[in-house]
Amino acid sequence: MEPTSLEQLEEEEAKDSFDVDVAVTNPEKIGDGMNAYVAYKVSTRTSLPMFRSKTFSVRRRFSDFLGLYEKLSVKQSLHGCVIPPPPEKSVVGMTKVKVGMDDPSSVEFVERRRAALERYLQRVVSHPSLLQDPDVREFLERDDLPRAVNTQALSGAGFLKMINKASDAVNKMTIKMNESDTWFEDKFQEVENEEQQLRKLHAVVDSLVNHRKELCGNTAVFAKSMAMLGNSEDNTALSRALSQLAEVEDKMEQLHQEQAASDFFIFAELLADYIRLLGAVRGCFDQRMRAWQRWQEAQSTLQKKREAEAKLLWANKPDKLQQAKEEIAEVTNTWEARVTQYERDFDRIGMTVRKEVLRFEKEKAKDFKSQIIKYLEAMLQSQQRLIKFWEAFLPEAKAIA
Amino acid sequence: MRSVSVDLNNDASLLIDIPDALCERDKVKFTVHTKTTLSSFQKPEFSVPRQHEDFIWLHDTLVETEDYAGLIIPPAPPKPDFESPREKMHKLGEGEATMTKEEYTKMKQELEAEYLAVFKKTVQVHEIFLQRLSSHPILSKDRNFQIFLEYDQDLSVRRKNAKEMFGGFFKNMVKSADEVLISGVKEVDDFFEQEKTFLLDYYSKIKDSTAKAEKMTRSHKNIADDYIHISATLNSISADDSTKVEGRVASDQELKLTELLRYYMRDIQAAKDLLYRRARALADYENSNKALDKARLKSKDIPQAEEHQQQCLQKFDKLSESGKKELTGFKGRRVVAFRKNLIEMAELEIKHAKNNVTLLQGCIDLLKSN
Numbered sequence: 001m002e003p004t005s006l007e008q009l010e011e012e013e014a015k016d017s018f019d020v021d022v023a024v025t026n027p028e029k030i031g032d033g034m035n036a037y038v039a040y041k042v043s044t045r046t047s048l049p050m051f052r053s054k055t056f057s058v059r060r061r062f063s064d065f066l067g068l069y070e071k072l073s074v075k076q077s078l079h080g081c082v083i084p085p086p087p088e089k090s091v092v093g094m095t096k097v098k099v100g101m102d103d104p105s106s107v108e109f110v111e112r113r114r115a116a117l118e119r120y121l122q123r124v125v126s127h128p129s130l131l132q133d134p135d136v137r138e139f140l141e142r143d144d145l146p147r148a149v150n151t152q153a154l155s156g157a158g159f160l161k162m163i164n165k166a167s168d169a170v171n172k173m174t175i176k177m178n179e180s181d182t183w184f185e186d187k188f189q190e191v192e193n194e195e196q197q198l199r200k201l202h203a204v205v206d207s208l209v210n211h212r213k214e215l216c217g218n219t220a221v222f223a224k225s226m227a228m229l230g231n232s233e234d235n236t237a238l239s240r241a242l243s244q245l246a247e248v249e250d251k252m253e254q255l256h257q258e259q260a261a262s263d264f265f266i267f268a269e270l271l272a273d274y275i276r277l278l279g280a281v282r283g284c285f286d287q288r289m290r291a292w293q294r295w296q297e298a299q300s301t302l303q304k305k306r307e308a309e310a311k312l313l314w315a316n317k318p319d320k321l322q323q324a325k326e327e328i329a330e331v332t333n334t335w336e337a338r339v340t341q342y343e344r345d346f347d348r349i350g351m352t353v354r355k356e357v358l359r360f361e362k363e364k365a366k367d368f369k370s371q372i373i374k375y376l377e378a379m380l381q382s383q384q385r386l387i388k389f390w391e392a393f394l395p396e397a398k399a400i401a
Numbered sequence: 402m403r404s405v406s407v408d409l410n411n412d413a414s415l416l417i418d419i420p421d422a423l424c425e426r427d428k429v430k431f432t433v434h435t436k437t438t439l440s441s442f443q444k445p446e447f448s449v450p451r452q453h454e455d456f457i458w459l460h461d462t463l464v465e466t467e468d469y470a471g472l473i474i475p476p477a478p479p480k481p482d483f484e485s486p487r488e489k490m491h492k493l494g495e496g497e498a499t500m501t502k503e504e505y506t507k508m509k510q511e512l513e514a515e516y517l518a519v520f521k522k523t524v525q526v527h528e529i530f531l532q533r534l535s536s537h538p539i540l541s542k543d544r545n546f547q548i549f550l551e552y553d554q555d556l557s558v559r560r561k562n563a564k565e566m567f568g569g570f571f572k573n574m575v576k577s578a579d580e581v582l583i584s585g586v587k588e589v590d591d592f593f594e595q596e597k598t599f600l601l602d603y604y605s606k607i608k609d610s611t612a613k614a615e616k617m618t619r620s621h622k623n624i625a626d627d628y629i630h631i632s633a634t635l636n637s638i639s640a641d642d643s644t645k646v647e648g649r650v651a652s653d654q655e656l657k658l659t660e661l662l663r664y665y666m667r668d669i670q671a672a673k674d675l676l677y678r679r680a681r682a683l684a685d686y687e688n689s690n691k692a693l694d695k696a697r698l699k700s701k702d703i704p705q706a707e708e709h710q711q712q713c714l715q716k717f718d719k720l721s722e723s724g725k726k727e728l729t730g731f732k733g734r735r736v737v738a739f740r741k742n743l744i745e746m747a748e749l750e751i752k753h754a755k756n757n758v759t760l761l762q763g764c765i766d767l768l769k770s771n
Contacts, residue, residue: 201631204627204630204631205627205631207627207630208624208627208631211620211623211624211627212624214620214623215617215620215621215623215624218613218616218617218619218620219617219620221613221616222610222613222614222616222617225606225609225610225613226610228606228609228610229603229606229607229609229610232599232602232603232606233603234599234732235732235736237736238736238739238740241739241740241743242739245743369768372768373765373768373769376761376764376765376768377761377765379757379761380757380758380761380762380765383754383757383758383761384754384758386750386754387751387754387755387758390747390750390751390754391751393747394744394747394748394751397740397743397744397746397747398740398744400736400739400740400743401736401740
């Protein structure tokens with residue numbers, strides 16, 4: 001089977017467009033103590049006829065999202081697809097929430113998770129093959145979803161560990177693949193490099209978030225100190241100006257807080273998502289390798305069976321010959337069929353991977369662009385507010401006499 | 402543009418500036434340039450090389466001059482401190498292998514700018530010290546000041562006068578004990594009572610503000626550094642430009658607000674020193690009174706005791722009179738300086754923010770049009 005040309009793949013890509021919008025909102029703590037959990041409202045808005053109505057919503061908990069991923073990732077039909085990975089489990093984060101949802105770090109944790117779950121679902125429904133999957137539809141529509149078990153595998157760094165373990169297995173393969181075209185090799189290298197770069201960037205953005213938070217603290221403390229100084233000042237106009245300065249610094253602290261949130265939720269989380277997504281892309285390449293391996297192993301088994309057949313025919317036991325011939329024919333036929341099947345699988349996965357990678361790259365460019373624009377726009381607004389604060393302060397400073 | 406504004410009487414009869422300075426390892430060599438119409442100097446224009454220690458010597462000799470006890474002696478300039486950028490430069494060198502060439506170059510540029518900023522700051526602070534002296538009616542005529550400006554040989558011989566150094570050290574030690582004295586002495590003059598309360602309180606507040614301002618500007622610096630790393634790693638035009646922008650705001654804020662506070666913290670310490678000297682004089686006067694009473698009781702050594710008491714009274718009165726003038730002038734100067742600085746700071750914040758807005762808008766438009 002000839003692989004379709006790259007242009008044809010791209011054309012197919014462009015035709016896929018959807019009309020599904022999902023949102024994850026209203027986190028609500030259910031229950032008390034260590035068995036408590038958070039339930040989210042998952043709302044869908046769609047014009048596609050395959051859904052039960054145009055708008056509907058259900059309540060889901062975190063493990064339901066993990067369960068969905070589990071179901072999707074084991075499906076043969078989806079092999080070669082980039083299946084978006086869900087957000088990571090966090091024992092520490094959840095324990096705090098179980099104790100109480102009111103303190104700022106818990107609030108931040110829940111918000112972070114809610115946003116991550118929403119992005120996860122949006123990626124799932126914007127994938128043409130995944131959207132067609134009955135498990136996805138069930139997740140979005142069904143009121144009473146059976147609880148997912150076996151979601152332990154995806155704790156913390158578990159997801160990436162899983163991917164890396166598979167990679168190692170592939171690397172240890174004794175039969176090295178002879179690529180007819182270098183596209184796969186080159187792409188894989190690209191993906192690995194990009195993951196490296198993003199990790200590095202993520203570390204720096206993390207540092208930025210922390211420094212910004214430090215700045216908040218230091219600014220607040222400084223504002224208080226300025227207010228005290230203003231109180232001590234005996235020149236009336238200067239005293240007023242210093243108090244005003246203290247107020248401006250308070251407003252600056254507010255700006256810094258918002259900027260830190262922007263740094264984190266827009267920038268850092270974007271990078272974290274894509275580090276995981278690139279891991280998923282690597283996973284697809286591994287799946288293709290394993291399909292190839294299966295095909296090669298089937299071929300070598302077929303070869304062995306044929307050699308056994310030849311040996312038997314040579315041995316020349318005429319009375320047993322006919323029966324032996326029939327048995328062997330059955331086995332070789334089975335294996336011939338397998339070889340053909342596995343070769344088809346391998347080709348199919350190859351095509352899927354190519355298509356998926358193209359799609360992924362397009363989505364990634366779009367995502368990065370829109371997020372960076374969002375980040376810059378947030379910064380812009382912050383600067384404009386900053387101007388207003390200082391412009392209001394200036395006459396106060398000029399009024400000092 | 403000078404970072405710390407002090408109200409200087411730019412009397413053309415004695416103009417001093419530091420046009421040039423050289424940095425050799427730890428030592429900074431300042432070129433002190435004087436232009437004068439006064440006949441007390443040998444030439445109308447001349448320059449001498451001076452080290453930081455020479456400035457300290459000058460300051461200390463002024464402090465220890467009895468005649469200037471009633472004056473606020475301008476605070477000594479702090480020692481040039483290149484520790485922070487030097488340490489960072491060292492760390493950068495160690496980490497060179499882990500970053501891209503572009504990142505390394507950018508970090509190096511930032512550090513060089515920081516180095517330059519520290520250098521400029523120290524030159525300014527030393528310059529202001531001299532200019533404060535030259536604009537003071539009494540201090541500008543000081544003999545040692547003239548020597549400092551004119552003497553074209555190395556001053557270190559004069560400096561190394563151990564007795565002088567030790568005297569200064571001793572005085573500092575006693576001073577801290579006398580902070581108690583200031584608060585303990587019964588004040589006879591309302592003006593000074595108020596000044597004392599005000600200065601003690603204001604000093605502690607401004608010291609606190611200075612420390613907090615420093616911490617805040619350090620955070621700004623950290624963020625600027627982060628943006629450098631980000632722009633080096635990110636293949637996008639937008640992050641590139643915001644680096645310079647955040648970094649610039651940090652270094653300007655550093656010069657403006659923190660320096661203003663730091664300068665006035667030291668200046669207020671100088672004003673406090675005046676109060677202390679006056680309190681000492683008052684204590685001496687009170688002691689002399691007690692001694693006179695004792696002498697009268699014993700009918701012994703009365704004329705010496707009377708003379709001593711007169712001297713103490715004169716000294717105290719002189720200190721009070723000049724002290725009042727100095728402190729009033731100081732108040733006015735402080736208010737003017739704060740005003741100028743706060744205006745400049747606000748204008749700078751606005752200017753930079755407007756630059757940022759233009760930059761960011763440009764980047765956003767570019768990204769959206771692609």
